[in-house]
Amino acid sequence: MKRQKRDKLSRAHAKGYQAGISGRAKDNCPFQAVEARSQWLGGWRAAMEDRSLGLVK
Template sequence: MKKQKRDMQERAFSRGYRAGVERRSKDLAPPGTQRDAWMAGWRSGRADNWDALTGVSGIHKLVM
C-alpha cells in the first residue's frame, strides 16, 4: 500500500493547504475525521497567500 493512502491526516493537510493558497472557501472542508487537518492546512495556505508565498516562492511548503 502506498504511503499516501496510509497517512490520511497528512494528505488532508496538503489538500487543505492547496485550497488555502488557491483562495478557495473553507466550506469545502471534508466532513469527518480529516476536517481538523484540512482546516489547519487551509489556514496555513491562506497565511502564505497573504504573505505572497504563492507560485514558485511557496513551492517548498507543498508536501507531495
C-alpha cells in the same frame, strides 16, 4: 516494490493547503470526520497565511 499510501491526515492537510492556495473558501471542506476536517482546515489556514505574506501568488 509497492508504493506506500500517505497517511490520510497528512493528505487532508495537503489538500486543504492546495484549496487555500487556489482561493477556495474554508466552507468547501470535503471531509466530515473531525480529525480529517481539522487537518484540512489547518492546511487551509497555512495557505492563507502564506498568501497574506506574499509567499504564493
